[in-house]
Amino acid sequence: MVLAIETRPDVLLLDEAEARRIAGLYDLPVTGTIGLLIQAKREGLVLSLAEEMDRLREQGHFWIHDDLYRRVLEEEKER
Structure with missing residues (x-):
């Protein structure tokens, strides 16, 4: 810092x-990590935020609050 x-x-x-x-x-x-994913999606480097966040949760043991998960998908028009 x-x-x-x-x-x-x-x-x-x-x-x-x-x-x-x-x-x-x-x-x-x-x-944060989710912000980077959103930027990557907007630049066409990521096809699905849901898939990437699921991968982070399952393989990386990365905690994403359910409210944040839903909000990101709604705001980025994935759900």
């Missing part, structure tokens, strides 16, 4: 709530 504060990157990749909170205190732009 100290390096990010000093170098002011275009964006930080953070998924943990506490890290996001601290980044917000310093006005650092943040995205």
Whole structure:
């Protein structure tokens, strides 16, 4: 975090709530894994957000809150 504060990157990749909170205190732009997936989908690099998020959950043991999962699919018009 100290390096990010000093170098002011275009964006930080953070998924943990506490890290996001601290980044917000310093006005650092943040995205997470799901944000990267959404961007990849918009650029045509990912065909299905549902499939990718399912893969993250099942193979990567990555926790995605059910509300976030549904909201992403609704906002990106997959469901």
